[in-house]
Amino acid sequence: MSAYAGTGRLVRLAARRDRIQLPIWILASAAMMSAGTSAVASEFPTEESRITALQGAGSSPAVLVMRGVPVGSDLGALVNFRNLASILVVVALMSTFAVVRHTRQNEENGRAELIGAGAVGRHAPLTAALVLVFAANVLFGAAMTGTILAGGLAAEGALAFGAACTVTGLAFAGIAGIAAQLFQGARAANGFAASAVGVFYLIRGIGDALGERSADGLTVTPSWLSWLSPLGWGALVRPYGQERWWALALPLALFAVCVAVAFALVDRRDLGAGLIPDRPGPAHASRGLRSPLGLAWRLNKGSTIGWVVGGAVFGLGIGSLGKTVKDALGTNAGVVEMMEGLAGGGGPDLVSIFFAAMMNTYGALAAGFVIQALLRLRSEEVGGTAEAVLSTAVGRVRWVGAHVACAVVGAAVMLALAGAFTGLADAASGGDVGVLTLAGAGLAQLPAALVVAGVVVLAFGGLPRLVVGAAWGMLVLSIACGLLGDLFGLPQIVRDLSPFTHVPAIPAVDLSATPLLALTAVAVALTAAGMALFRRRDLAT
Amino acid sequence: MTHAISATGLTKAFGRSRALDGLDLTVATGEVHGLLGPNGAGKSTTIRVLLGLLRADAGQVQVLGGDPWRDAVALHRRLAYVPGDVNLWPNLTGGEAVDLFGDLRGGLDPARRKELEERFQLDPTKRCRTYSKGNRQKVALVAAFSSDVELFILDEPTSGLDPLMEAAFQQTVREVTAKGATVLLSSHIFSEVEALCSRVSIIREGVTVESGTLSELRHLTRTTITVEAGEPLTGLDGLPGVHDLEADTTRARFDVDATALPAVLAHLATFDVRALTSQPPTLEELFMRHYGKEPAPAEVSR
Structure with missing residues (x-):
């Protein structure tokens, strides 16, 4: 067992390092769940009100993509429908980041070398990370179960809900365990594992949207595609809808396989190395690299291409649903109303309304991209390379500006392509919304993403040590208040806080320039303020 | 300048x-x-x-x-x-x-x-x-x-x-x-x-x-002097500016403040000096002095 020597000590170290972060993930999710549970109970107190809502929602592919499938009309089933899909994403991301943080990140910055030189076994760091994440997932599941029970719902479903969260988190911990072995950088490992979350969410979403609706309209049976997604498995446990307990075994099996593969990889590679060896590179910098902008692009190139391709794939997936929407929705007046609400008003063209509703998710993706790109500013500052650049003839505004430019252009390309590919897929399945129209609709989301970018720059200038939390917190709030504000039943004044609320619902409504210009102006003001603050402060590590 | x-x-x-x-x-x-x-x-x-x-x-x-x-x-x-x-x-x-x-x-x-x-x-x-x-x-x-x-x-x-x-x-x-x-x-x-x-x-x-x-x-600090004479060396321990004296009858080794150097050399000149070496302080010694940790004399002699 010498390969595992020191594991206990490393578990305690990891727990000590995460003593704030993991409880925040768990408690914030419990708070979200608590609010979600009581909101359902107060909004839909009667069976009839729930049936009406479900018949509308269940027939809308956009809702199925975002929320998963409805499993019944009792209170618990509605709590599942409204919360499970997003909670599963949260627990997947929590597990992913935690595993990478305690494995590859330690190797990358040299801590693992110091640890590995002690009486610590080769398997100990990964084992310690998995033990910690296992415990965090059990606590996460228990917190969900407890919160639902506190809301007065039945125990069996609450247990299934919590267990679904725990095993889904473990599955993604396993995926991250492999990613941490494959990639040399923690960013790349996190990026890979987080894109796995995104891809599986999309597969689950499309699978659910293509699912079969029951005759009474209260449940939807997901298509086979959802069975291919670990995020789908959690939902297939069906808390409060004749629980399918054996589905819990699927993520557990994936976890076991991934862990076995990860340990096999640990045995086959050197400390600090990835599986892809380094080849000699150019001895001279190309012309394109020799400026702050060239450097910023070089640093962001890999992840930008990843996001752009991801956005295009997402667009293809959503676009291919256009025909399904048309066929499914046909004549249902309740659905039209529901979809109009989601899209923020609009005309009678159902497919356009569907696409308009989905454009906000493209905007949220783009916001995620700009956050990730701009947090590079902070990691350069902490890592010391900002000091090296700023001690040359590069001013602070120019340095920040180069990174902002990369983020803005990347987001614009990503949105335009995501929209265009939506149009292509729609055209391929016989739709006629138009590639250019949808590319423009995607681009219309850019100003909202830029407001998020402005907040990141402002936080970087004013509160550098808190910028990471501020940035992702801003995104979560923007999504909760804007994209999902309608589903959560939030008052308009709260929904107006999100930049996404103000984007016109193209292609369902006509383009109106005023809100877009206003958003852009806010973004510019925030960015300028952040740059001014950065100019006035010390570099801080 | x-x-x-x-x-x-x-x-x-x-x-x-x-x-x-x-x-x-x-x-x-x-x-x-x-x-x-x-x-x-x-x-x-x-x-x-x-x-x-x-x-x-x-x-x-x-x-x-x-x-x-x-x-x-x-x-x-x-x-x-x-x-x-x-x-x-x-x-x-x-x-x-x-x-x-x-x-x-x-x-x-x-x-x-x-x-x-x-x-x-x-x-x-x-x-x-x-x-x-x-x-x-x-x-x-x-x-x-x-x-x-x-x-x-x-x-x-x-x-x-x-x-x-x-x-x-x-x-x-x-x-x-x-x-x-x-x-x-x-x-x-x-x-x-x-x-x-x-x-x-x-x-x-x-x-x-x-x-x-x-x-x-260097002027602000001490020089190390090693001296050997044909007759017993006396009176060194009473001189101002002399520190860390190690002496047997005809040989002595000590540190001296730069300001006291002329007086000490004049005193030595009264003996039958056979050999004399003087070592200016190294930067390391200067540095150590400012941090209150003077190297021990034995260390200096190496």
Whole structure:
């Protein structure tokens, strides 16, 4: 067992390092769940009100993509429908980041070398990370179960809900365990594992949207595609809808396989190395690299291409649903109303309304991209390379500006392509919304993403040590208040806080320039303020 | 004489800890100035203030005649900096990093770059993530010395280099000073400072405790004298300025304050002196004196 020597000590170290972060993930999710549970109970107190809502929602592919499938009309089933899909994403991301943080990140910055030189076994760091994440997932599941029970719902479903969260988190911990072995950088490992979350969410979403609706309209049976997604498995446990307990075994099996593969990889590679060896590179910098902008692009190139391709794939997936929407929705007046609400008003063209509703998710993706790109500013500052650049003839505004430019252009390309590919897929399945129209609709989301970018720059200038939390917190709030504000039943004044609320619902409504210009102006003001603050402060590590 | 760097009364606090507490530093144009001090004395903080990366809470500072905070970009065109802990982008090659730093500073001399790469034996095609600490320092050194600038600010630039590279470094510093450049060199390597620096500032807890040429500093401290005579040596222990006397009848070894040296030599001249050696204090001893830990006499004799 010498390969595992020191594991206990490393578990305690990891727990000590995460003593704030993991409880925040768990408690914030419990708070979200608590609010979600009581909101359902107060909004839909009667069976009839729930049936009406479900018949509308269940027939809308956009809702199925975002929320998963409805499993019944009792209170618990509605709590599942409204919360499970997003909670599963949260627990997947929590597990992913935690595993990478305690494995590859330690190797990358040299801590693992110091640890590995002690009486610590080769398997100990990964084992310690998995033990910690296992415990965090059990606590996460228990917190969900407890919160639902506190809301007065039945125990069996609450247990299934919590267990679904725990095993889904473990599955993604396993995926991250492999990613941490494959990639040399923690960013790349996190990026890979987080894109796995995104891809599986999309597969689950499309699978659910293509699912079969029951005759009474209260449940939807997901298509086979959802069975291919670990995020789908959690939902297939069906808390409060004749629980399918054996589905819990699927993520557990994936976890076991991934862990076995990860340990096999640990045995086959050197400390600090990835599986892809380094080849000699150019001895001279190309012309394109020799400026702050060239450097910023070089640093962001890999992840930008990843996001752009991801956005295009997402667009293809959503676009291919256009025909399904048309066929499914046909004549249902309740659905039209529901979809109009989601899209923020609009005309009678159902497919356009569907696409308009989905454009906000493209905007949220783009916001995620700009956050990730701009947090590079902070990691350069902490890592010391900002000091090296700023001690040359590069001013602070120019340095920040180069990174902002990369983020803005990347987001614009990503949105335009995501929209265009939506149009292509729609055209391929016989739709006629138009590639250019949808590319423009995607681009219309850019100003909202830029407001998020402005907040990141402002936080970087004013509160550098808190910028990471501020940035992702801003995104979560923007999504909760804007994209999902309608589903959560939030008052308009709260929904107006999100930049996404103000984007016109193209292609369902006509383009109106005023809100877009206003958003852009806010973004510019925030960015300028952040740059001014950065100019006035010390570099801080 | 003009000053490349002049700072007076610099203070800088991080939260409750005071990193700089009224520090003074003057570096004349064209000299190599050594900055000595133990870890945490404030050397790197001083350098970051000189680069405009930190803003001093109080005090005046001028670098090349400008304000390092306000005129940062213009000044940085005229200086090159090598940090003590060189951080590079893992996925760029060393050669790319050298070119990048050169261009961000306003251009570098390709012939000089090639010469320095050979001198420091730097393989520019390797990714920065595969470099050791010493190799990362070589990247920063090649980038800095390939630039035609007036001032080099070097923060422990050789802490990871082997003795061959140390010699290459000293050669390079002499080349740039021969062309009139100024160098501020923070270092823990006394032989390096003694070999290169014309003037030295010793700082401690954020204050300059000593500044001057090496001979000026030596003047402030003690010389070690070993003497052998044909008759018993007497009266030495009563002389002012004599310390740590070890004597048997005809031989003696002691430290003497520089100010007391003439009187002590006059006293010795009254004996039948057969052999006399005098050792000026090393920089290391000077340094140790300022930190209250004088080396034991036995250590000095080795």
